[in-house]
Amino acid sequence: MNSVHVSASDPDVVVAGVGGGSASFSGLSGYFEGGVFTTADGGESWTRVGLATGDNRVSYPHLLPRPGQPDGLLTFGLASDPAENIGLFKSTIHSYEL
Numbered sequence: 001m002n003s004v005h006v007s008a009s010d011p012d013v014v015v016a017g018v019g020g021g022s023a024s025f026s027g028l029s030g031y032f033e034g035g036v037f038t039t040a041d042g043g044e045s046w047t048r049v050g051l052a053t054g055d056n057r058v059s060y061p062h063l064l065p066r067p068g069q070p071d072g073l074l075t076f077g078l079a080s081d082p083a084e085n086i087g088l089f090k091s092t093i094h095s096y097e098l
Contacts (some may be wrong), residue, residue: 001017003019003026004016005063014043015037015073016063017061017075018034018037037040051089057078059079066090074090074091
């Protein structure tokens with residue numbers, strides 16, 4: 001888990017940024033997908049938000065509030081290889097755009 005944002009207007013609405021990668025540090029083999037995930041029920045269920053091609057291979061180190069928009073966020077996909085960075089995204093708590 002790289003970053004978490006709890007909605008200012010509804011604490012059951014949460015957005016989490018998770019970096020994808022190899023699980024080798026845990027003794028597991030294979031690759032796990034990262035991405036941006038949302039919940040509207042306090043974490044009972046989560047939905048992965050597709051931001052861009054390759055968004056499962058990068059980390060999301062920050063979910064920053066948008067000035068003047070309490071439920072608006074800014075985030076970016078940061079990869080270890082700069083060629084795989086996916087850009088800056090702005091959102092409301094329920095929609096994302098590049």
